[in-house]
Amino acid sequence: MAIPTIPLRASSRKSREMCIVYGARRRPQDIWSIAMVLRPREEMATGEVAMTFTLGEKLLAGSILLGSFAAAIMPAAAQEKAIPDFSSNNVGWVALNGNGPFFEAVPNEVPPVNQDPAHPFVPNGVGKQPTYRIADLSNPNLKPWVKEAMQKDNAEVLAGKVAFTWNSSCMPGGVPGFMGSGGPNPTYFLQTPEEVWIIHSEEIRRIYMDVPHSTNLKPSWYGESVGHYEGDTLVIDTIGLNDRLPVDVYRTPHTDKLHVVERWKVVDDAKMLQVIFTVTDPDTFYQPWTGMRRYRRVGREISEDICAENNQHLFDYHIPVAEKADF
Secondary structure (H helix, E strand, O other), X not given: OOOOEEEOOOOOOOOOOOEEEOOOOOOOOOHHHHHHHHOOHHHOOOOOOOOOOOHHHHHXXXXXXXXXXXXXXXXXXXXXXXXXXXXXXXXXXXXXXXXXXXXXXXXXXXXXXXXXXXXXXXXXXXXXXXXXXXXXXXXXXXXXXHHHHHHHHHHHXXXXXXXXXXXXXXXXXXOOHHHHOOOOOOXXXXXXXXXXXXXXXXXXXXXXXXXXXXXXXXXXXXXXXXXXXXXXXXXXXXXXXXXXXXXXXXXXXXXXXXXXXXXXXXXXXXXXXXXXXXXXXXXXXXXXXXXXXXXXXXXXXXXXXXXXXXXXXXXXXXXXXOOOOOO
16 A cells, blocks of 8 residues: 655745655664754755654654754853743643534634534534534635535535545644644644744644745645744744645635634643634635634653554545655
8 A cells, every 4th residue: 555645844945845654664763864854855865855754753853952952052042031841841732622623712803613503513422423513604704605615515414424524534734724633642842943843643743933934835735834932922824825625623615825823822830732823814714713722731752643554444535645745
């Protein structure tokens, strides 16, 4: 069976390239080889590059480099100005919402799409027949073409069609869909001065710190994310997203004009992590809308998840297989 590869970002940021290769397993590499995971592509040998390191190796590389960065690269002034710590002591963050992953509304802001009250959502494990998400199309922020597409999708799901969920087909979640991931698996952060990685199960986002966006971006699964710290908050700005994925668990479509700004912050005496994000797409929504997710702190060692193994029957959807790199 072909091993699917999923590109994580566009090529324009220093020509870096990264693929998740599901199903790949290998022996631990020496420190130099592992550290290559975080190096720009032009510093490596020429030719196509597809990283096949396990998640444990990536984190080992991050730990090695993080220690070096802290001691040798970060200037004294930067060390004095503390940044928010999302990653030390093996900390992970488990998303809340006992009835499944969805985006909460933020007071005084335009809300995200929510469940149709005529079709209440029933999650797994409550002693009743689980249901799929059905979008509330009375939301006045949806443009006509969006409502038409979602109305057709709702009708098909209510008639018995299996609703699309990206993680069931081993697809990346995109942005902000990445934050709609639920279940018991924690989300982890790897923080260095140049990059922040956000890891959930087999998905990895890369945020490039203190740099502007590239020009002439080719749309990709995760687009291009650049970030900076504002006091105790990590701010991430993402553009360059393709339109192959919905923005939420209600399967809301979007265009390649999608623009997402996230603000991650530790709250409640460091027991909780909160992200508030604003979504703008003038061809899809009349106004920008804002959502929120909260995560509970857990001390749990990261484990490697490989989505494609044993997923042989995926109904109407299929595991994506990249015949060539997207960038």
